[in-house]
Amino acid sequence: MKIVVCVKQVPDTKGGVQFNPDGTLNRAAMLAIMNPDDKAGLEAALRLKDQYGAEVTVLTMGLPKAADVLREALAMGADKAILVTDRVLGGADTWATSSTIAAAIRKLDYDLIITGRQAIDGDTAQVGPQISEHLDIPVISYAQDIKVEGDSVIVQRQFEDRYHVLKAKMPCLITALSELNEPRYMTPGGIFDACDAEITTWGRADLTTLDDANIGLAGSPTKIAKASDKVRKGAGEKVALDPEEAVSYLMGKLTEKHII
């Protein structure tokens, strides 16, 4: 079985978000990590590899430094790594990104593609399903459990108030939820090997099935009209009162607003 896992390098928001003095996001000050949903997808692939034997290829599109997340994936146990990077691919929206990644995946043999549900920077959840559409294969989003049975996958697909157990013939694409599993750590030896391993790098010219009309900023149908740091509602009144006074203060406000 051959599995392709798509991963994205994202800024870590766990330790808080850093801003530049002008209010824009300071990406450089934040640690770059493997997107959590993608890491769960990678773990799912590695478990299938442990269980059934599989070749796991990780693929990312991004700046050259995105190779770091590929190395991490190799150190966790992935077999091959591919970095898609090219200036002309920059500024892509989800349409252009998915078109580009689909063109890269077309160069590979695969039975299963796993992506994370969504990335913590964009939160769109679009790239996975869009890749599947470009490749004309079935998609199962929001996977909370994945099993392989013969030439099919059996997946628990999460909804708000239920889950479906779905069966799809491979090749297909699955988007993984971080609830899917607890990703493994790298191993020290895996890190040493990963740093010595060769990472295949593809640029625009390597992606022969890709139409120039569908790449980068120009090939993105959605355009940013305005971006800003979020303007928040201003603070109202803040009072430090002893409990009795606090309660009568609140009773006054609730009555004034006709809530009681």
Next chain:
Amino acid sequence: MDFGLDKKHEMARTLFKEFAENEVKPLAQEVDETEVFPRATVEKMAKYGFLGIPVPKEYEGQGCDPLTYVMCVEELAKVCATTSVIVSAHTSLCIDPILTYGTPEQKAKYVPDLASGRKLGAFGLTEPGAGTDAQGQQTKAVLDGDEWVLNGSKCFITNGKEADVYIIIAVTGIVEKRGRKMKEISAFIVEKDTPGFTFGTKEKKMGIRGSSTYELIFEDCRIPKENLLGAQGKGFGIAMHTLDGGRIGIAAQALGIAEGALDRTIAYVKERKQFGRTIGQFQNTQFQLADMATKVEAARMMVYKAAMAKATQKVYSVEAAQAKLYAAEVAMEVTTKAVQLHGGYGYIREYDVERMMRDAKITEIYEGTSEVQRMVISGNLLK
């Protein structure tokens, strides 16, 4: 000269830090309080290869260098000194001598199980009457046909009772050296559950309370002849060389404890308010922190340098002794200052620095006290 870490070591640091934060830190207080050996953590560390970091891959090790191993001990010690010494004693004091002095058969038999963490290792040199002075050894080994027969006892043995494989130093005879009668000392590999090999009392300690410290007792304990490690009579050299490596591990432990205490203190002084200001806004605090951080950094340089020396030099006794001496004293000083800066809270078990100060003390004592390190260093200066 390059003081920056390369990609491999940077990634390894990230790994050890994440593991320590997620898996080890939440248990540190409980391990100290209950004095229970953290078996589940050891199994997790085994799964991720932490018990065979500097061991070649052919023996199921990770194929990394001593620096990587040292960084692992350091990151573990930042959150839990107990966990760090388990790794250090296992790797430096048990695997390392087998790899260095073992026959191909011994290496094949013991190292894969140890490096993969299926088995845990320990080292027995210290006796009630022989700590730093190895010539005071009383434990005897006598060859009887195809077996060595061990009699005697060892004390203060880290990973005692929890370990499966023990390196044991024993007297195998009397030899004349330059006209003086000297004990002939040899090293052996002894497996747990060998008849005649039992455990005495468990020590109740000031710090590193979850590490299992036991007395080992040998009563007509018969081990196969082929379990002699290295040549007969070479045991003293083996023990000393093993301790050189072990001291780098303890130096890393001391470094980690100091760093952990410093990190917690920095966080604390930013939060704690007195007289309307955070205590970090007082110059006394700032200067104390500056001194602590500077010494920690100096200790790190020495510890990493000793680890590099182990990778590239045959002899690294002085580097190891200096690193351990300095890092241990820094650990004691930094944790003491950390407790002081925490004030009353620093004396309370709920705060980690209280445990760290107790944990730090042992680094000035085991695997050669600070006085022994000074002997090693000065001995080399005046030879």
Next chain:
Amino acid sequence: MNIMNLEEYKGVYVFAEQVDNKLSGIAFELLGKAKDLAADLNAEVAAVLIGSDVKGLADELAAYGADKVIVVDDPELKEYRTEPYAHALASVIEKYKPEIMLVGATAIGRDLGPRVSARVQTGLTADCTQLEIGDFPINPVAGKEQKHNQLLMTRPAFGGNTIATIACPDNRPQMATVRPGVMQKIAKIEGAKANVEEFNPGFTPDNKYVEIMEVVKSVSETVDIMDAKILVSGGRGVGSAENFKILEDLAEALGGEVSCSRAVVDNGWKPKDLQVGQTGKTVRPQVYFAIGISGAIQHVAGMEESDLIIAINKDETAPIFDVADYGIVGDLNKIVPELTKQIKEAVAAKK
């Protein structure tokens, strides 16, 4: 991308999500917003109703603002599956050519939306919290055509730390998924009727039709906090699962519901479906009590649209006070029970 004749595309369409032949709240919310947009564009509002035996739901869509309902009814559409639904919606788009296509950012819509947008070759903006008609570029740029009557789609990114306004000037339809709980439905128009059109593009199962082996519904007896008018929300500061009792009492006195922050779910004090915030639910009740909640940005993202926010926290520097209309620095254990008591007395006195 294909060159499109943009003029052909008319009308504001919404995907009327239904589950078990019951329309989801998001369908009505989308209709509410679609009506605003359609008024600006002088266009009609259409609901696309996809399912099996769902025609009977058309009147309800009319009552909430649909001028037209396109029904795609087929046994293949009984339960949600990506492929037949994507085929249905994409076929509707190809036939009817809507100018705007809105889909809920639900577990269904966030799967269907991207698949359909890729099929009909247009852009899609995810998880929008604000939609309006305007110009793109927003301000005229020399040498560049400023297009009018564009859908401007505003969405948070980066866990709510930044917001971006997105346009889709050269492709149609302009597609967006919209976060549940953000848009407001209109007051129900009893007896309203829509022009109902049935359309079946034909469904031929192929490899993309996945098989549903089992449907497992989670048994939940908790209420939907998104429907509550008053929410009494607790955070880590509440201290324990048991201590939520004082919040429950307050909620009961006010006729509201209890919700919570992520820390509370992580500690196992309350179930996940009561969680407000970026990884929980977006709520906009009339009154939101934030009790013992520090107000991490991820939490604030899920409640800041509430009409009135009252915060009680012992830490005067808690960021929750930055969004609160009324903030009390004090001990929740003393204030909350007393407040409950006085509210009960006040309510009793009125009767």
